[in-house]
Amino acid sequence: MVTKIHEAGAAASALEQLDRADVLHGFSAPCAQASNEVVVVREAKGMRVIDERGREFLDAGGGLWCMNVGYGRPSIAAAAAAQMEKLPYFHSFGNFSNEPMIRLSERLLKLAPAGMARVVFASSGSEANDTQIKIIRRYNNLLGRPLKKKIIARLSSYHGSTVAGASLSGLPMMHKTFDLPIPGILHTLAADYHRRPVDVTTPEAYTRHLINALVQMIEKEGPETIAAFIAEPVTGTGGVLVPPPGYFTAIRQVLEHYDILMVADEVITGFGRTGNWFASPGLDIKPDLISIAKGLTSGYFPMSGCLISSKVADVLYADKSADAMFAHGFTWSGHPVGAAVAHANLDLMEAEDLPGNAATVGDYLLSRLLEAFGEHPLVGEIRGRGLLIGVELDGDRGARRPFADTHRVGGFLSRACFEERLLVRGGHGRVLAAFAPPLLATRADADEIVTRFGRALDRVSTNVEAAGLAA
Ligand SMILES: Cc1ncc(COP(=O)(O)O)c(C=O)c1O
Structure with missing residues (x-):
C-alpha cells in the first residue's frame, strides 16, 4: 500500500495520540507522557x-x-516463519522438548567459555538473572549451607527490571520507589576508574582499593553468608565501564578464597559485542554461571538463558531427595521459534x-x-x-x-x-x-x-x- 506523505504524517500523529492515551512506557515519567514526543x-x-x-x-x-x-535479515525471518509453520510453540516442562532448543543448547555450550555444562532457558535477561538467584540458593541448600545466600552485586550495574533483577542492579532509580532491593542483595563499588577517589592515581592502586572494599564487605557480613558475586564483564547501562587491568583476576582470587560463586552477566557482552563471543575469558573471569539474552537472538525474538558450569550442575543433578524437582520455568522457556531464530542469528554471526x-x-x-x-x-x-x-x-x-x-x-x-x-x-x-x-x-x-x-x-x-x- 502506498501512503502519501501528508497521510503518513496524519497517521503518525494519530498513533502518537493513541499511544499517549493508552500506553504506560517504562523508563519514562508517566506525568510527562502527555507532552513527551512519541x-x-x-x-x-x-x-x-x-x-x-x-x-x-x-x-x-x-x-x-x-x-x-542488524535489522531486516531475511534468513532470520524465514527461519521464524518455517518454525512457526512446523511447530509454533511447545513447552519444555517435565520431559517435553523440541529439536531447535536441543540443538541450540549443544551449540551454546560449544561457544561458551570453558566449563559450562547445562543451559536453562527463559525469555529476558531479567528472568535469566532471577533464575541464577534460584540456582544459587538451591546449590547452597543442597550443599547444606543454608546461611550462604547473600549476593554481592556492584553499584552502577544493571541486571534487569524484575523484583530480583532490579534488586541486583546498582542504580538508585531502580530501587527508590519500589521498596527495593530485596533482603540479601549487597552492592560493592563499581570498577569506575574515571570516577576514582582523588588520592588513587594508578589503575593498580584502584584495583587494590576495590578489592579491599569487597573483602571488607565479605568479612563484615561473614563469608559463610555470601553465596555469589555478579558482574557485567564490561558494565553497559550503568556507564560503559571497562575494568582496570587485573581487576577480575583479583576478584577471582577473593571469590575462590571465600568459596563464592561468580556469575557473569553477559546479557550485553555475550555474542560478539566486545569483539569476542563472550567477554569473560579475555578479562580472566572464570564464571560458575553466565546469563545470556539480547545478542542470542539479536532482539528478533525474546529469548535468554543461564549457562551452568559443571561445578554447579553436578550438585543440582546429584540431588535425589523428595524435593529434587527443579520447580522453575516459564511458559516460553526453550521456545522452538526463539531457538530457530537464535540458530539463524548465530549462523549469520559465524558466517560474517x-x-x-x-x-x-x-x-x-x-x-x-x-x-x-x-x-x-x-x-x-x-x-x-x-x-x-x-x-x-x-x-x-x-x-x-x-x-x-x-x-x-x-x-x-x-x-x-x-x-x-x-x-x-x-x-x-x-x-x-x-x-x-x-x-x-x-x-x-x-x-x-x-x-x-x-x-x-x-x-x-x-x-x-x-x-x-x-x-
Ligand atoms: C547486563 C544486563 N543484564 C540484564 C538485563 C535485563 O535484560 P532484559 O531487559 O531482557 O530483562 C540487561 C538489560 O539491559 C542488561 O544490560
Missing part, C-alpha cells in the same frame, strides 16, 4: 531505523544494546565473523572518537571495548568532576543526538553517550557516527554555555 518506529534495515513520520535514524545504540546482526568485525570496527570507532573529541572541553573520558563504547562528559574535565546537574545536561546530550538523527544509549546519573551499534557496522558507519556525534556535541556546548553550566 517516536513511533515503523521499520528498520541494517543500522537504519525509520519512524512513522519518515525520519531516518542511525541506530548507534543497537536498540537496547541487542541488535547484533561479526565478533571479529566488532573488534576491528570497534577499535577504529574508539580511535576516531579519541582523535576527534579526546581534547574536547566537555569530554571527560572515552572508553570501551569492541562495539561497546561510551563518551562521558564532565562539568570540569581537568578536575574529573561531573556536572552538578547531570540530569539537565544529560537531557541536552540525548536531545542533541536525537536531533542529529543519531540513536545512542544514555547514562544513568552520568552524562554519557553510549555506542553499541549493530556488529555489522563498517568504518564508513563509524565515521558517520563520529560526524553526527560531533554536531551533537556542538549543540550541547551551546546549550551548556547558554544555561550558564560551563565550568
Whole structure:
C-alpha cells in the first residue's frame, strides 16, 4: 500500500495520540507522557531505523544494546516463519522438548567459555538473572549451607527490571520507589576508574582499593553468608565501564578464597559485542554461571538463558531427595521459534565473523572518537571495548568532576543526538553517550557516527554555555 506523505504524517500523529492515551512506557515519567514526543518506529534495515513520520535514524545504540546482526535479515525471518509453520510453540516442562532448543543448547555450550555444562532457558535477561538467584540458593541448600545466600552485586550495574533483577542492579532509580532491593542483595563499588577517589592515581592502586572494599564487605557480613558475586564483564547501562587491568583476576582470587560463586552477566557482552563471543575469558573471569539474552537472538525474538558450569550442575543433578524437582520455568522457556531464530542469528554471526568485525570496527570507532573529541572541553573520558563504547562528559574535565546537574545536561546530550538523527544509549546519573551499534557496522558507519556525534556535541556546548553550566 502506498501512503502519501501528508497521510503518513496524519497517521503518525494519530498513533502518537493513541499511544499517549493508552500506553504506560517504562523508563519514562508517566506525568510527562502527555507532552513527551512519541517516536513511533515503523521499520528498520541494517543500522537504519525509520519512524512513522519518515525520519531516518542511525541506530548507534543497537536498540537496547541487542541488535547484533542488524535489522531486516531475511534468513532470520524465514527461519521464524518455517518454525512457526512446523511447530509454533511447545513447552519444555517435565520431559517435553523440541529439536531447535536441543540443538541450540549443544551449540551454546560449544561457544561458551570453558566449563559450562547445562543451559536453562527463559525469555529476558531479567528472568535469566532471577533464575541464577534460584540456582544459587538451591546449590547452597543442597550443599547444606543454608546461611550462604547473600549476593554481592556492584553499584552502577544493571541486571534487569524484575523484583530480583532490579534488586541486583546498582542504580538508585531502580530501587527508590519500589521498596527495593530485596533482603540479601549487597552492592560493592563499581570498577569506575574515571570516577576514582582523588588520592588513587594508578589503575593498580584502584584495583587494590576495590578489592579491599569487597573483602571488607565479605568479612563484615561473614563469608559463610555470601553465596555469589555478579558482574557485567564490561558494565553497559550503568556507564560503559571497562575494568582496570587485573581487576577480575583479583576478584577471582577473593571469590575462590571465600568459596563464592561468580556469575557473569553477559546479557550485553555475550555474542560478539566486545569483539569476542563472550567477554569473560579475555578479562580472566572464570564464571560458575553466565546469563545470556539480547545478542542470542539479536532482539528478533525474546529469548535468554543461564549457562551452568559443571561445578554447579553436578550438585543440582546429584540431588535425589523428595524435593529434587527443579520447580522453575516459564511458559516460553526453550521456545522452538526463539531457538530457530537464535540458530539463524548465530549462523549469520559465524558466517560474517561479526565478533571479529566488532573488534576491528570497534577499535577504529574508539580511535576516531579519541582523535576527534579526546581534547574536547566537555569530554571527560572515552572508553570501551569492541562495539561497546561510551563518551562521558564532565562539568570540569581537568578536575574529573561531573556536572552538578547531570540530569539537565544529560537531557541536552540525548536531545542533541536525537536531533542529529543519531540513536545512542544514555547514562544513568552520568552524562554519557553510549555506542553499541549493530556488529555489522563498517568504518564508513563509524565515521558517520563520529560526524553526527560531533554536531551533537556542538549543540550541547551551546546549550551548556547558554544555561550558564560551563565550568
Ligand atoms: C547486563 C544486563 N543484564 C540484564 C538485563 C535485563 O535484560 P532484559 O531487559 O531482557 O530483562 C540487561 C538489560 O539491559 C542488561 O544490560
